[in-house]
Amino acid sequence: MSNSRIFATMNPTNNAQLLKGSLSVIILKLLEDRDRMYGYEITQQVKAITEGDMAITEGALYPALHKLEADGLLTTETEIVDGRARKYYSLTKTGHSAATDRVAELRAFMNTLQTILNQSTNALIPA
Amino acid sequence: MNLTTTQLAAIDRHLRQDNWLLNQALIAELTDHYAVAVAEKMSAGATFDVALYDVHTGFGGRKGLLLMEENYQTQNYRALQLLEWKEVRTFIEGSRWPITILIFGIIYGLNHYVQDVLNVGLMAGMGFVSCALLASLVQTIVFFYRTRGEVDVTVARPSSPIFSVAYFLALLLISLNKYVSFGLPAGGVLLLNTIIETLCLVYYTALAICIRRALLASRKPIPKSA
Numbered sequence: 001m002s003n004s005r006i007f008a009t010m011n012p013t014n015n016a017q018l019l020k021g022s023l024s025v026i027i028l029k030l031l032e033d034r035d036r037m038y039g040y041e042i043t044q045q046v047k048a049i050t051e052g053d054m055a056i057t058e059g060a061l062y063p064a065l066h067k068l069e070a071d072g073l074l075t076t077e078t079e080i081v082d083g084r085a086r087k088y089y090s091l092t093k094t095g096h097s098a099a100t101d102r103v104a105e106l107r108a109f110m111n112t113l114q115t116i117l118n119q120s121t122n123a124l125i126p127a
Numbered sequence: 128m129n130l131t132t133t134q135l136a137a138i139d140r141h142l143r144q145d146n147w148l149l150n151q152a153l154i155a156e157l158t159d160h161y162a163v164a165v166a167e168k169m170s171a172g173a174t175f176d177v178a179l180y181d182v183h184t185g186f187g188g189r190k191g192l193l194l195m196e197e198n199y200q201t202q203n204y205r206a207l208q209l210l211e212w213k214e215v216r217t218f219i220e221g222s223r224w225p226i227t228i229l230i231f232g233i234i235y236g237l238n239h240y241v242q243d244v245l246n247v248g249l250m251a252g253m254g255f256v257s258c259a260l261l262a263s264l265v266q267t268i269v270f271f272y273r274t275r276g277e278v279d280v281t282v283a284r285p286s287s288p289i290f291s292v293a294y295f296l297a298l299l300l301i302s303l304n305k306y307v308s309f310g311l312p313a314g315g316v317l318l319l320n321t322i323i324e325t326l327c328l329v330y331y332t333a334l335a336i337c338i339r340r341a342l343l344a345s346r347k348p349i350p351k352s353a
Contacts (some may be wrong), residue, residue: 039156040163058160059187063198070202072209078155082129084162085155 023064025106036090073098090122128170130162153199154264174212176259216287231325238321252327260291
C-alpha cells in the first residue's frame, strides 16, 4: 500500500495533521526532481503523483514556500507569463543538501513507523 | 482557457478590496495562482464566480489570506536578518576575509598614530553593534527555547559565532582592564581596540551591502495583472 493510500484511508483532519509535518519535505523533493516550479504547479503535481489521494491546500502551501525561501533553501525568479508575474521556486545549494537529508530522515522515520505498525498487526494475529 | 481582462480585474479586486491584502509581491503571486486555478476550473465547466469561490476556499477565506500576508511579512523580515549575518560571515569565514585583514591593518595604524580621532567613532559603532549582537543572542535563545531542539540547520545559526565570540571577548577584556585594573599592556589594549573597530566596520559594511540588495530587489517592477 502506498503512503498516499495510507493518507487517503484516514479522515481529513488527521490527514492534514500528518501532511503538515511533511509538507516541506514534499516541496523539497518535488523541486529536487524538477528545476523550478510555481505554486499552482506544485499543488497539481502532488495531486497527479498521488492520483488525487492527497491535496495540498493553498493556505498551507504558500506559508511553507515562503518559510523555505526565508530559510535560504529556496530561491525565486519571476517571469511574465500571459501578462502576469509568475514566481518560480527552485532549490539553492543549501536546499539541495537539505532536500537529500530531509528525504532520508523521513524515509528512516517511515521505516521505523512501518516496523511498529507491522509489529502491532502481528501481535493481533493469534498464534 | 485564458481569462478576460474583466475577470482578471475581478481577481485583483477580490484580493485587494474584498480581502484587504496590501503586499504587492504577495498579491502578484496569488493573482497568478488564482488566474490559473480559476481558468482550469472554468475549463472543467464551472462558472467564474463558483471557480473563484472554490479557489478562495482553498486559501482559507479572508482569514487565511490575511494570516498568509502576516506570515509573509514575518518571513521577509527574518530573511533580511539572515542575509545580514550571512554577509557578516563572508567577512569573517568567507571569501571577503582579506578585506577584514586590510581594515584591521588600516585601523591598527590609525590607532597607533591618531588614536583620539577614532575614539568617538568607536563609541558610536560599539553601541549599535553591541545592541545588534545582543538582540541576535536573545533571539537565538528564544528560538531554541521555542523549538526545544527541533531546529532547522539554516536557522540554528543566525549570527556568526566567530564574530560574536571575538567581539564580546575583546569587549570583556577591555572593560576588565579599564574597571578592574586587569593590567593589560598598551600594545594589548591597542590590539583589542583595533579588533572591536574592525568588527564594527565589517558589520556596517555587511549592513550596507544588505540595504543595497534589498533596495535593488524592491526596485524590480511587479506588473499588475489587470
